[in-house]
Amino acid sequence: MLTHGEIEDDSPKRASLIVGNGRPSLAREAAAPLPGRSAWDTPGIMELPPCGLYRTTASFGSIPAGRLVYFHNHGNPGPGIYLPKEWRYNHAEFQGNGQVIEDLDLVRFLEPLPPEGFYRVVEPFHCCEKRCRLFEQEALLQLGYNADAEPILFAPELVDSMLAVPAQGWKTTLATTKNLRQLRVPISKRDNLPPQ
Known part of the structure; x- marks a missing residue:
C-alpha cells in the first residue's frame, strides 16, 4: 500500500510541427499560410500530441526522466510541460507555471498515460x-x-x-x-x- 507522497495565456491555435524540414518548429512561426487559410491549415503539418498526462522518458531541462507531467500543446509562448504541485482526492494538481519545450522534437520523449x-x-x-x-x-x-x-x-x-x-x-x-x-x-x- 502506498500514498502519493510530496513532491498564461492560452491561445486557441492547434499546436503542430512542420514535417520534412530537418528540425521541427511551431507551424505558426515556420509555415507561410496559404491564401485564405491560417498556418495551422497548411499541408505538410503534423499535429503535436494532445494535452494530457505523460511520463517523461528523457530529461527536459531541470525535469528528469521518469516524472509525471501534464503536457499543454497550445500554451503561450508555446507548448510546455507542468509538474504536479499536490494531490487532492488521488488526483494530481499541476503547477501554474510550466517549462516551455523549445525543441519540439523532444515531444517524442513524452509517453502518454491513461487519464486519472x-x-x-x-x-x-x-x-x-x-x-x-x-x-x-x-x-x-x-x-x-x-x-x-x-x-x-x-x-x-x-x-x-x-x-x-x-x-x-x-x-x-x-x-x-x-x-x-x-x-x-x-x-x-x-x-x-x-x-x-
Whole structure:
C-alpha cells in the first residue's frame, strides 16, 4: 500500500510541427499560410500530441526522466510541460507555471498515460507480479499516479450508502491498464451538490 507522497495565456491555435524540414518548429512561426487559410491549415503539418498526462522518458531541462507531467500543446509562448504541485482526492494538481519545450522534437520523449479517474475492470488481474491484490471483473477502481508516473489503483467502497475512496492504493504497471475501461462520472463541487 502506498500514498502519493510530496513532491498564461492560452491561445486557441492547434499546436503542430512542420514535417520534412530537418528540425521541427511551431507551424505558426515556420509555415507561410496559404491564401485564405491560417498556418495551422497548411499541408505538410503534423499535429503535436494532445494535452494530457505523460511520463517523461528523457530529461527536459531541470525535469528528469521518469516524472509525471501534464503536457499543454497550445500554451503561450508555446507548448510546455507542468509538474504536479499536490494531490487532492488521488488526483494530481499541476503547477501554474510550466517549462516551455523549445525543441519540439523532444515531444517524442513524452509517453502518454491513461487519464486519472474512475474505471471498471473488464478482465480480472493482479496489481503486480507479487499478486498482492486481485481486482475482480466489473470492480470499480480509481486510477491515479505518483510523482514518478507510476499508476496507483484505489478501490472505492460503499460506507453508509456513500462511496468512499481511500487515500491509499496499490501500485501497478501501465500494462495492467489494458484491463480497465474509463467511466464517465460527473464532477461537482461540494457546494453544488443536489439536495439529498
